[in-house]
Amino acid sequence: MSAHAGTAGLAGSIPASEAEGTGSGDGPAPVRIVVAYGFWIFLLSDIIMFSALFAAYAVLSGQTAGGPGARELFDLHHVAIETLCLLFSSYTCGLGTLALEQRRLRGFYLCFALTFVLGASFLGLEISEFAGLVARGAGPSRSAFLSAFFSLVGLHGVHVSAGLLWMTFMVAQTAAKGPRPFVRRRLLCFSLFWHALDIIWVGLLTLVYLMGAR
Amino acid sequence: MEQVPTPQRGSPGDDSDSDAFHSDATGSVATYTVGLVFALLLTGGSFLVSQTNLLWAPGVSAGLAVLAIAQMGVHLVFFLHISTGRDNANNVLALAFGVLIVTLVVGGSLWIMANLNANMLSPAAIMQMQR
Numbered sequence: 001m002s003a004h005a006g007t008a009g010l011a012g013s014i015p016a017s018e019a020e021g022t023g024s025g026d027g028p029a030p031v032r033i034v035v036a037y038g039f040w041i042f043l044l045s046d047i048i049m050f051s052a053l054f055a056a057y058a059v060l061s062g063q064t065a066g067g068p069g070a071r072e073l074f075d076l077h078h079v080a081i082e083t084l085c086l087l088f089s090s091y092t093c094g095l096g097t098l099a100l101e102q103r104r105l106r107g108f109y110l111c112f113a114l115t116f117v118l119g120a121s122f123l124g125l126e127i128s129e130f131a132g133l134v135a136r137g138a139g140p141s142r143s144a145f146l147s148a149f150f151s152l153v154g155l156h157g158v159h160v161s162a163g164l165l166w167m168t169f170m171v172a173q174t175a176a177k178g179p180r181p182f183v184r185r186r187l188l189c190f191s192l193f194w195h196a197l198d199i200i201w202v203g204l205l206t207l208v209y210l211m212g213a214r
Numbered sequence: 215m216e217q218v219p220t221p222q223r224g225s226p227g228d229d230s231d232s233d234a235f236h237s238d239a240t241g242s243v244a245t246y247t248v249g250l251v252f253a254l255l256l257t258g259g260s261f262l263v264s265q266t267n268l269l270w271a272p273g274v275s276a277g278l279a280v281l282a283i284a285q286m287g288v289h290l291v292f293f294l295h296i297s298t299g300r301d302n303a304n305n306v307l308a309l310a311f312g313v314l315i316v317t318l319v320v321g322g323s324l325w326i327m328a329n330l331n332a333n334m335l336s337p338a339a340i341m342q343m344q345r
Contacts, residue, residue, distance in 0.1 A: 029301070033301050036305075037304050037305060037308070040305050040308060040309075041308055044308055044309065044311070044312035047312060047316065048312060048315050048316060048319065051315070051316040051319045051320050052319055054320055055319055055320045055322075055323035055324065056323070058320065058323070058324055059323055059324065059327045076261070076265070080261060083257055087250065087253050087254060087257065088250075090250075090253075090289075090293055091246055091247075091249075091250045094241065094245075094246040094249075094293060095243060095246060098241070098242065098243065098246070192294060195289060195293040195294050196294070198253075198289055198293065199286050199289045199290070199294075202257075202282050202285045202286055202289065203282060203286070205257075205260070205282075206260060206278050206279065206281070206282035207282075210260055210261070210263075210264040210278055211264070211275055211278055213264070214264055214274065
């Protein structure tokens with residue numbers, strides 16, 4: 001670890017007396033730490049936006065207006081496969097980020113190809129679920145429950161689509177520019193984004209599908 | 215106070231150590247594997263609890279909530295690398311603030327809406343008043 005990497009938090013926020021003993025100076029934190037912190041704040045704001053939709057769903061989940069409820073609509077086998085896709089794509093995304101850090105380009109491409117395939121399968125399953133619901137007359141306009149369901153789960157799906165787009169850009173950029181520091185910082189932000197989508201999916205799975213289908 | 219030698223090129227804090235391997239920020243294969251195993255176990259547990267009569271029926275929602283929060287913790291620690299390290303103090307504080315806001319938004323909405331529901335007159339009662 002270099003002298004810089006030991007510095008805590010943002011520039012100069014730790015007094016020199018506290019920094020003693022770790023052998024680190026109190027210079028500015030590495031760009032990497034600051035960038036990850038800023039992106040983490042964006043992710044938290046994104047999670048707060050999701051929390052509003054979670055609250056709306058929790059309030060409206062019983063308001064089916066005489067239409068079908070969660071128990072009749074959701075297929076847990078489908079949802080289990082979606083969950084596995086997301087979990088394993090998070091794993092391969094982490095391994096891919098690690099591979100680029102260690103300059104193993106072949107491992108990086110392999111891991112991100114797998115991440116893309118798993119993410120795209122998740123999205124395909126979700127689209128087929130939505131299409132099935134609409135075909136059965138349970139579209140977003142059927143009841144307050146379904147409006148809340150489509151906006152909450154749909155927004156997560158939009159995030160996954162944006163992630164797939166970002167992933168292709170990152171792979172193309174790595175191919176064009178090599179594992180330079182700024183490329184690796186962007187990939188770090190991407191992996192944080194992809195892992196945060198998993199956290200939101202855990203909440204969705206529990207509140208919408210598992211509690212709903214009982 | 216000892217002066218840390220700063221690189222001549224670029225701004226202070228720039229990636230002068232760009233070739234160093236930052237295991238603290240990206241974890242290791244072992245970290246990700248342990249995280250994946252925990253996540254799979256907890257997800258399996260959630261499905262098990264919701265699909266069987268393993269738990270006392272009124273406690274299933276609470277059990278699912280506990281499993282979900284545990285899994286979110288696993289994701290934060292093993293995938294997002296939120297830790298108690300010195301470089302992480304700011305991240306942990308931001309996370310604590312985020313958790314506070316999320317609790318207020320979700321808990322507050324549920325509380326207020328439950329109160330409104332309880333105070334609402336049923337259609338039958340309204341008919342009664344109109345007579």
